[in-house]
Amino acid sequence: MENLKSVIGEHPFMQGLDEHTLDTLVGCASNVRYNAGDYLARMGQPAEHFFIIRHGHVSLEINAGPRGIIGVHTVEAGDVLGWSWLIEPYKWHFDARAVELTRVIALNGECLRKKCEQDHDIGYALMKRVAQLMEQRLTATRMQLLDMYGTHV
Template identity: 35%
Template sequence: MTSTTTMNAALDAMHRERLMYLAREVTFEAGARMFEEGRRADRFWIVRTGSVALDLHVPGRRSAVIETLGHGELIGWSWHFPPYLWHLGAEAMSPVRAWEFDAEAVRVMCAEDPEFGRAIADWVGRVVAQRLHASRVRLLDLYAPYGSGGPM
């Protein structure tokens, strides 16, 4: 995980403040499912404490854990792109405290303030790119004949 995908590194103070205006503190117990792949993505979170595993449904097998996220990291990006359906699932691996955001309210703010919208789009885009890379590497490790081909 690169530090440029955390909210504090990705958004300047003014944009962070605008986003945090919509924040609501929530908690999840260890083992709680935050969302399921294919369901409606109507919110997202920034982790304050604890860890969250992102997983991918693999037919005929257990879901593959793609990445584990923690403090300051964005949980969920599918809310930003139509048709607003989760591309992965997420489960709290420990007790989690997080800031929760209503996706529609954030999309409205993005539409009303193009500079804010660009900053959010850039942040979410970097997160998507990083998660795509992590998913590819993890799936190669799990299912390719020779793993991801990394150093031995």
């Protein structure tokens, strides 16, 4: 468990969290391994976890029917994955597929939500970090929408 705690504490997303919060998070954490091609999340399924990527490479995808599987974002070691555990109705909106062997710390969403409700300091600390992550993803998504390198005549 101490190992989990240090891994969580050293992750960029968790920078600055106090001991108490880290201990609480560890209580919800488990080590998980995904082989290439395994899904960490499936669209429409309950968002049971929040992933801290330790190693590997995960692709966020959407199945666009006849257009095929479209990748929209990738995350790798140093990133986190998923905020659906925090937001009702707690369901994934995208597929998340391991592109290669991927090791993560999976934090149980229900467990996290409970702790956040019980201790709003923890809730706020996590919410701030998730909000920042959302802002970064939204900015990146807007840039992708601009199609910066496309021809616009």
